[in-house]
Amino acid sequence: MFVRFLEIIGASVLELLYFIGDVMLLFIGAVKQMPVKIRLRHVIHQMSHLGVDTLPIVSLTMMFTGMVMTLQVANEFIKMGAESTVGGIIAIAIGRELGPVLVGVVAAGRVGSAMTAEISTMKVTEQIDALRVMGTNPLGYLVVPRMLACMIMVPLLTVYGDVIGVVGGWGVAKYYAGISSYVYVNSIPEYAVLNDLTGGLVKAVVFGVVIAVLGCYYGMKAPEGAEGVGKATTRSVVSAIVVIFMLNVLLSMVLY
Amino acid sequence: MIKIENVSMSFGDKKVLDNINLEIKDGETLAIIGGSGSGKSTLLRLMIGLDHPTGGKIWLRDKDIAHMPEKELDELRLHMGMVFQYSALFDSMTVGDNVAFGLREHTDYGEEKIAEIVKEKLEVVGLPGTEDMMPGELSGGMKKRVSLARAIAFGPEIIFYDEPSSGLDPIMTDKIDELIISTQKRLGVTSVVVTHDMDSAIHIADRIAMIYEGKLIAVDTVDNFRRIEDSRVRAFLRGLYIGKEA
Numbered sequence: 163m164f165v166r167f168l169e170i171i172g173a174s175v176l177e178l179l180y181f182i183g184d185v186m187l188l189f190i191g192a193v194k195q196m197p198v199k200i201r202l203r204h205v206i207h208q209m210s211h212l213g214v215d216t217l218p219i220v221s222l223t224m225m226f227t228g229m230v231m232t233l234q235v236a237n238e239f240i241k242m243g244a245e246s247t248v249g250g251i252i253a254i255a256i257g258r259e260l261g262p263v264l265v266g267v268v269a270a271g272r273v274g275s276a277m278t279a280e281i282s283t284m285k286v287t288e289q290i291d292a293l294r295v296m297g298t299n300p301l302g303y304l305v306v307p308r309m310l311a312c313m314i315m316v317p318l319l320t321v322y323g324d325v326i327g328v329v330g331g332w333g334v335a336k337y338y339a340g341i342s343s344y345v346y347v348n349s350i351p352e353y354a355v356l357n358d359l360t361g362g363l364v365k366a367v368v369f370g371v372v373i374a375v376l377g378c379y380y381g382m383k384a385p386e387g388a389e390g391v392g393k394a395t396t397r398s399v400v401s402a403i404v405v406i407f408m409l410n411v412l413l414s415m416v417l418y
Numbered sequence: 419m420i421k422i423e424n425v426s427m428s429f430g431d432k433k434v435l436d437n438i439n440l441e442i443k444d445g446e447t448l449a450i451i452g453g454s455g456s457g458k459s460t461l462l463r464l465m466i467g468l469d470h471p472t473g474g475k476i477w478l479r480d481k482d483i484a485h486m487p488e489k490e491l492d493e494l495r496l497h498m499g500m501v502f503q504y505s506a507l508f509d510s511m512t513v514g515d516n517v518a519f520g521l522r523e524h525t526d527y528g529e530e531k532i533a534e535i536v537k538e539k540l541e542v543v544g545l546p547g548t549e550d551m552m553p554g555e556l557s558g559g560m561k562k563r564v565s566l567a568r569a570i571a572f573g574p575e576i577i578f579y580d581e582p583s584s585g586l587d588p589i590m591t592d593k594i595d596e597l598i599i600s601t602q603k604r605l606g607v608t609s610v611v612v613t614h615d616m617d618s619a620i621h622i623a624d625r626i627a628m629i630y631e632g633k634l635i636a637v638d639t640v641d642n643f644r645r646i647e648d649s650r651v652r653a654f655l656r657g658l659y660i661g662k663e664a
């Protein structure tokens with residue numbers, strides 16, 4: 163019984179290591195293709211896709227998050243007479259953690275899944291083989307533009323999301339908790355420093371890579387058949403979200 | 419010239435090709451026939467380096483491509499074209515962009531010159547003026563022809579066809595067969611055509627090779643092939659394929 167248990171653990175660990183190795187190989191392969199050729203047109207196309215697809219959800223998600231955070235924080239802090247710290251606390255929490263993580267999760271759901279669906283369809287219909295037959299490296303052609311687009315757009319969306327979140331917080335602070343705009347806005351530069359923003363952006367770059375690499379990985383590994391496409395898409399989103407949360411802890415330890 | 423030497427291929431425990439020896443001469447058209455699942459597509463994929471055999475060598479002129487790294491293969495592939503079993507057109511691009519793909523990727527031709535070549539290739543396959551259509555708007559036969567236009571756009575020396583006429587009606591099948599013949603004549607290319615249509619094979623090929631459950635059981639000129647006594651070949655000739663899945 164106990165031995166069986168160990169066997170199962172061992173097998174899953176092995177599988178996890180294989181998975182990490184495979185994903186790293188894809189990542190390294192893509193990085194190696196970067197100096198060969200960068201298809202700027204594709205990068206821009208992917209960037210605009212990414213922006214259009216995620217902007218509305220990022221806006222809503224970040225606004226409501228800023229609002230609910232302030233709702234919780236403001237009441238408690240007013241009781242303690244610390245209302246002049248509310249703006250700063252919200253800005254730090256959003257800049258360091260909530261902004262990059264939530265934007266990452268939204269992008270994984272919207273964009274990572276779309277990448278997996280598109281690439282796995284290409285795989286099943288032999289379009290990836292067709293690329294190779296025509297002497298074009300699929301990593302360079304498919305993965306590199308998506309990776310670059312995510313590395314640029316996820317941080318940009320994070321900056322935007324940070325602003326929306328802080329504005330949402332301001333709305334609640336002013337109209338619900340009765341903290342004046344002056345106090346809320348002034349407390350931001352008093353407590354938050356530039357590193358709270360830039361650290362979050364470093365995270366966002368990493369999350370962008372994670373989303374693109376996993377999105378492409380699951381697409382290229384998709385098992386045959388239409389059913390495979392759906393399964394691969396779900397897996398890609400779930401694992402991207404888990405990896406984002408996991409790396410977020412690590413990055414927070416390193417960055418702050 | 420392509421020379422396949424003692425090539426075997428397994429997926430996991432499953433042996434798909436078993437010690438294949440086959441030589442394809444420059445400028446000839448070889449048809450590879452065999453039942454469903456006999457390993458025809460697999461053999462074709464090995465010849466263009468999409469998969470690597472578990473054993474044996476595949477000589478392209480004086481180079482063994484069996485274990486060649488992808489980067490070197492990419493260069494050789496510029497001289498090869500492939501028409502896939504299900505066309506494999508890029509469905510996010512127009513027909514014109516599909517045909518232009520190799521030219522845009524590997525040459526610095528201007529758009530005008532590319533448009534000219536694309537126009538010519540589409541005319542050759544009998545689809546003039548379809549540049550702006552999307553693959554989703556095309557019938558199966560049209561897709562196959564666009565796929566051929568894409569394969570010849572770069573001026574290949576060898577063209578591989580995987581079931582170029584499967585799923586098409588008899589008239590379209592004849593049309594595709596004629597295209598394969600005229601392409602061979604016009605460009606002087608070597609053609610390898612996988613098919614399970616015996617009539618097509620007889621019509622287009624100089625020689626026919628038959629694969630049966632992963633083994634090469636016969637290869638000969640069309641005339642000789644028809645006289646082969648082997649019961650498995652005879653069965654296929656009569657259109658009565660008695661394989662695992664018939």
Ligand SMILES: Nc1ncnc2c1ncn2[C@@H]1O[C@H](COP(=O)(O)OP(=O)(O)OP(=O)(O)O)[C@@H](O)[C@H]1O
Pocket residue numbers: 429432434452453454455456457458459460461614
């Ligand atoms: N990537 C793969 N992984 C595992 N098995 C495979 C793979 N590719 C092919 N096979 C198996 O190899 C065998 C031969 O396949 P192949 O596609 O070469 O047959 P085929 O002769 O082209 O058949 P068809 O006429 O149906 O196209 C089949 O049993 C198939 O299931």
Ligand SMILES: [Mg+2]
Pocket residue numbers: 458459460503580581
């Ligand atoms: Mg096949």
